[in-house]
Amino acid sequence: MPEPWLTRRSTMAGIAGAAAAAVLPVPASARPLAPPTVCTHGTPSQTEGPLYRPSTPRRGDLREPDSAGEQLVLEGLVLTPGCRPLPGAMIDVWHCDENGRYDNRGFRYRGHDFTDAAGAFRFRTIRPGRYPDRTPHIHVKVQGRTTPLLTTQLYFPDLPYDNIGDSLYRDDLALRLERAGGIWLARFDFVLPTGRR
Numbered sequence: 574m575p576e577p578w579l580t581r582r583s584t585m586a587g588i589a590g591a592a593a594a595a596v597l598p599v600p601a602s603a604r605p606l607a608p609p610t611v612c613t614h615g616t617p618s619q620t621e622g623p624l625y626r627p628s629t630p631r632r633g634d635l636r637e638p639d640s641a642g643e644q645l646v647l648e649g650l651v652l653t654p655g656c657r658p659l660p661g662a663m664i665d666v667w668h669c670d671e672n673g674r675y676d677n678r679g680f681r682y683r684g685h686d687f688t689d690a691a692g693a694f695r696f697r698t699i700r701p702g703r704y705p706d707r708t709p710h711i712h713v714k715v716q717g718r719t720t721p722l723l724t725t726q727l728y729f730p731d732l733p734y735d736n737i738g739d740s741l742y743r744d745d746l747a748l749r750l751e752r753a754g755g756i757w758l759a760r761f762d763f764v765l766p767t768g769r770r
């Protein structure tokens with residue numbers, strides 16, 4: 574019986590083929606991401622929530638032709654606790670649109686990709702909006718070839734009044750946020766336990 578990760582990847586790859594023609598390729602990074610010098614024991618997990626959908630398309634560009642939200646590049650590394658890169662790790666992302674709505678029928682603002690040889694990933698998308706009782710956030714699932722599956726959520730540190738009212742918010746799941754050329758750049762490095770350093 575194949576490993577669950579391989580089964581999942583094969584399923585995703587099949588769906589990705591159909592979707593590939595409909596999305597623009599993501600340009601290669603202009604700058605490699607510098608790895609941190611110290612990693613944590615592991616990125617904290619958080620609840621999946623009720624709106625996860627499996628079998629998302631493989632794509633690094635989640636923007637839609639009618640996207641009205643502020644553009645966001647979500648990028649980072651997937652690392653071991655010893656700060657070694659994890660190539661080929663899967664990142665599955667989902668978030669609501671600029672008005673706080675999730676697409677529960679299709680795959681708007683949903684997609685997955687794999688880390689490159691340096692353990693890096695990058696998604697082009699928009700900043701998610703607000704919905705009742707939650708501060709803006711991005712849901713993610715991350716899994717390396719030999720790691721457990723991590724499910725968690727990422728937050729925006731420039732929204733302190735929203736964050737303080739959300740009991741799920743954690744500082745150690747906040748993105749490192751910059752704004753350049755009218756685009757938000759959001760960095761987060763995931764650390765996954767592997768049993769080796």
Ligand SMILES: [Fe+2]
Nearest residue numbers: 622707710712
């Ligand atoms: Fe959510």
